[in-house]
Amino acid sequence: MAQINPSILSADFSRLAEEARAVEGADWLHVDVMDNHFVPNLTLGVPVVESLSRATGTPLDCHLMIEDPDRWAPQYVEAGAGSVTFHVEAAAAPVRLAREIRAKGARASMALKPATPIEPFEDLLPELDMLLIMTVEPGFGGQAFLDIMLPKIRRTRELISKHGLELWLQVDGGVSASTVERCAEAGADVFVAGSAVYGANDPAAAVRSLRESAER
Ligand code: DX5
Ligand code: ZN
Numbered sequence: 001m002a003q004i005n006p007s008i009l010s011a012d013f014s015r016l017a018e019e020a021r022a023v024e025g026a027d028w029l030h031v032d033v034m035d036n037h038f039v040p041n042l043t044l045g046v047p048v049v050e051s052l053s054r055a056t057g058t059p060l061d062c063h064l065m066i067e068d069p070d071r072w073a074p075q076y077v078e079a080g081a082g083s084v085t086f087h088v089e090a091a092a093a094p095v096r097l098a099r100e101i102r103a104k105g106a107r108a109s110m111a112l113k114p115a116t117p118i119e120p121f122e123d124l125l126p127e128l129d130m131l132l133i134m135t136v137e138p139g140f141g142g143q144a145f146l147d148i149m150l151p152k153i154r155r156t157r158e159l160i161s162k163h164g165l166e167l168w169l170q171v172d173g174g175v176s177a178s179t180v181e182r183c184a185e186a187g188a189d190v191f192v193a194g195s196a197v198y199g200a201n202d203p204a205a206a207v208r209s210l211r212e213s214a215e216r
Pocket of ligand 2 (some may be wrong): 031
């Protein structure tokens with residue numbers, strides 16, 4: 001089953017609760033946390049995640065694009081996130097961090113920027129509930145999908161199968177009606193979509209139609 005996670009990065013930040021409710025029926029709400037250091041953009045932090053988790057019944061999928069996730073990620077679990085993704089490029093001790101996130105009761109997930117290969121991390125996969133392959137350089141919504149990431153998605157899916165793992169494979173960046181099928185065909189099963197959902201006249205309908213395309 002394909003999961004569609006709308007990214008509130010493309011929503012109106014002055015009406016976050018309403019925007020979260022506009023995509024009821026989505027599997028998760030994707031929350032992009034940026035710190036102006038790991039990426040050249042600044043969004044929101046723990047207090048906003050706490051408020052959002054009270055404002056919506058949709059579970060929160062927090063994508064931390066921040067330095068020192070070893071220090072900060074556990075706070076996002078406490079703030080109500082059901083899934084917390086850290087970037088391997090920023091983590092000092094990814095195994096310890098994944099275990100800590102799981103121990104606190106959330107799904108643990110690790111993200112790879114476009115230039116980060118999966119192969120060195122094959123042995124870490126059993127520690128994770130989800131792997132995120134970025135299909136744009138992290139930092140901004142509305143960028144063009146990087147087709148050159150499709151082979152990485154395919155190789156990652158092969159590794160997951162080879163080890164008989166249950167973990168989800170998420171793609172984030174430029175996912176739209178025109179790219180979602182290729183991602184699904186390559187082996188992704190969780191799809192983040194910002195502009196393709198919040199740029200649509202009817203965000204909830206956009207979620208449904210992305211899901212149909214992903215399952216085609
Ligand atoms: C980018 C973020 C994405 C972003 C995707 O760094 O991680 O989640 O919101 O936006 P779209 O779907 O517009 O590419
Ligand atoms: Zn994201």
